[in-house]
Amino acid sequence: MSRAYDVVLLGASGFTGALTAEYLARNAPVDLNWAVAGRNQKKLEVFGKDVLYADVTDPKSLRALAESTKVVATTVGPYIYYGEPVVAACAEAGTDYLDLTGEPEFVDRMYVRYHERAVQTGARIVHACGFDSIPYDLGVQYTVEQLPERVPLKVDGLLRAGGRPSGGTFHTAITAFSRPKQNVDAHRARRRAEPRPDGRKAGAVTGRIHRQQGFWAVPLPTIDPQIVGYSARLLDSYGPDFRYSHYAAMRRLPMVASGIGTVGFLVAAAQVPPLRNALLNRLKPGDGPSPERRAKSWFNVRFVGRGGGKQVITEVAGGDPGYDETAKMLGESALCLALDDLPPTAGQTTTAAAMGPALRNRLVAAGMTFATLSTDDY
16 A cells, blocks of 8 residues: 555553554654654644544544554544544555454444455454453464364463553443443344354353462453454364363462452442442543553463363463553554565454464564463373
């Protein structure tokens, strides 16, 4: 495509958006043409890049934005409220789209409404390009690569993390908890629209609380299994029968009980508007910790993969998950789509299907680790 820009970052005035802009400023090749975009152009001048006007309530501005660049990366959420006009503009213009959503309802609705149009124009619509859900999507793919081919595979992911969730992530969770019927309706509509892979089974399975790898494994109700399952349906390399289960890894039973109680309280409170508003006011989008606090944050995800008589244990690890690593993952995803030689894909896709090892190599070079801990027969 002949476009003025390789990458445009929408939402750089927010906390995570600003971190992403700073990451691109430090790490983008000098010959990369990139810009920032938003409503308040004055605020964006601090980054020293071209500043484009774009407002999610102004379709004309979004159309001009999408037509000016190869890739749009947006941090403007919650996406169920602000994301659709950007997806629509990119799907129509044949422009690659990236976001940080962790909202299953949004991802399902965007598939139903824009997947076919994006296929027609060649746009790659890639959701969940931050801590939701790159470590799991690429980590499972890395694990599958080390298991036998053309056999049934089962992979469990066990997450441990230390750090504060971002304000945007918190708002995403509370918003999703408050919309159970809409989530179910969107999921059913997606299942009716999305074709099943021929002669194969692939998807996510909700597990049960059990002991694994020295931890209590507690089912984690996030978007990550949905993303991994979609990658498995898109990629034949995941075998004829693939199943993924997603867990939080906790050391002690009291932590398990406390975690379940906290989630139960948040789900219940999200149904009551005054309580929901009180929760949302406690941690606002754009709020974020100091660099010193972020420097102490970390995450690791251990994957246990089995198939064909072989067990592989791998691990993906990095620093502050809610902010620094999320900015890194979104920034490298944008650079990967704009610059790397990738497999031909179009429509709503995933980081594993659209970028896979190319993005993984970028993230390793940027400081994240993908490691194989053990390989055994069973």
